[in-house]
Amino acid sequence: MAGTSFYSATRLIAEREIKSLLHTKGFWIGLGVIVVGIFAAAILPSVFGGDPDKVAAVGPEMSRVLAGTDLEVREVADVAAAEELVRSEEVDAAVVPDTTGDSPSGVRVVALDDPPTDIVAQLTVSPPVDLLDDATVGQGERQVVIMVFALLFLMFGVGGTAIAQSTVTEKQTRIVEILVSTIPVRALLAGKIAGHALLTLGQVLVLAVAAPIALSIGGQTELLSVMAPALGWFVPFLCLGFVLLAAMWAVTGSLVSRQEDLGSTMGLVMMLVMGPYFAVIFFSDNATVMTVLSYVPFSAAIAMPVRLFAGEAQVWEPLASLGLLAASVVLIVMLASRVYSGSLLQTGGKVRLTKAWAHAD
Template identity: 45%
Template sequence: MTTFAAVRLVAAREIRVKLRDKTFLISTLFFLLFAAGSAILPALLAGGPTTVAVSTAADADALRQAGLDVRPVADDATAERLVRDGDVDAAVVAGPRVLALDERPDDVVRALSTEPPVRLLDPDALDPLAAFLVPFAFAMTFFFTSQLFGVQIAQSVTEEKQTRIVEILVAAVPVRALLAGKVIAGGVLALGQIALIVAVALTGMRIADGGGGILPLLGPALGWFVPFFVIGFVMLAALWAVAGALASRQEDIAGVSMPVQLAVMLPFFAVLFLNDNPLAMRILSYVPFSAPTAMPLRLFTGDAAGWEPVLSLLVLLAATAGCLAVGARLYEGALLRTNGRVTLRRAWRDREPIG
């Protein structure tokens, strides 16, 4: 069996096992429902446009242009009766005067007012809510995905060691093919889950705001986020696999994987708390563990030059290649040692010439 065939066999097996895992399927469904709800519910809870009863055609035109739901009526008395009965939110009668039951309808008043000309000094400025939500979304996506699938990779490796199935596996396929298959399977599943979540969220946002608003700004950032996400996930998946190989029992994974968890958590909080600091974000854009979230975010805010994502991606590629090389050696040195927890030094020094 060639190495490529062995990698494909291992990856296919890992994917089949995970797709039959109820926990994975339920978590995917939960994330999809959460993404759909986050995009659509705010618009639904906000309700439809204000309904206004109007007795004059001139006022009706101004209200329609403001996006309000206009109900033409025959006279002022009918308009007032509709407001009192709760059939409309407000009414515009002769004067003009605005009638409402218990709350001032500011959107109706604005529609009837003559606004002075407005000149925007910074028309490209981001909405404050978007400036908060987008960094949070990028950071949360990469953090939770790398944590969730990374832990599963580590648990899978440790389980195979604990049950000694790994001895049968390495007799059939090279150790590095086993590592590559697990990393590729985790990457495919993670990318597939993220693609579904993004598709559902974008569809919900398009339904909610008609395709305008923040969507055009997100396009370039999302386009760059995909390669950053894939390469960054491969780097972390290799480290999670090493953590699983160093442990001999499931109970040991938390302690062994602490350096990997810190490598994921610290950049996550750094991007969240420093996203409004240009210098800090520029530095984080070239740190391999934070680049998958920091660089797409800078592209979203327009703070990154055109050459910067290319350079950042090359730095991330180099770091990933180094992690794969070191990880493969440690993985080989620890995988078949089942007599207790294996140290990094022993795994590096006593690597078995297998696979």
């Protein structure tokens, strides 16, 4: 491969990484677990159901309206008390007397931000529904989207450890010395990133096919139509976010010469993978924190699509966030390339970052 151009060398390494990973059982087992998880999440709720919905009823008359239903009824004295229970989310909805004359049944249903279709369906006559805090997207739908995006980012981010393991294996077996004698070191890094990024995109396409089938079997096709616009933004954010992390995973592998030493260098990258997952889960209801997270490169892949899904982001915001993420990718890849080239051929123990930086070509 002497005289191989940077592009050709990158392509060859990418093909090598893809073929190598496709021949491992772990790759297929991991993808299978994700697909099975999607089907389980879509189908099991409709099979096993859940706890009965909690409803506040104003006075004995409203309690009698709910007699014979599968609802957990909590009787209160007045409408104000019922609305307070709804706002505090102690109950899912409240059944109150209709004072407007619009309801043929003489009752109205009060909910927080999402029409309680399961509760309304159990009433003899469908009453009007009043929302105390009308939202573009229901809270339940929002939580589902957050969990899906966060888990996918977490799984693909952690999957980048394969890049670090591959790099350590090449150093430990001294194959890397043969490789760098025929191709540029930076082409080796670029090929690894490109190969694993293409594999990640391929897995996303598999999930894009599996998800509609799973949701259709589980009777949740409406959720897919709601999620579709956010998914359109999530894919480019996920791909750029993976490239960002992939460059850092490659560096963690280049700093050590044995697989058993890899744990000493991967702490920071693992934190950058796990941090966004927990941050979005814990602060999903905090608009200010979610806005900040949507512009932080390591969490933007989750936070910005979620804000778009909920209708909380302006039209220009995803473009600005994606541009900032792309610029961060370029910067991190450049820095990682220098450290990678300065540490790849050094063996005998963990290489300090300052030493790797000083020995870069």
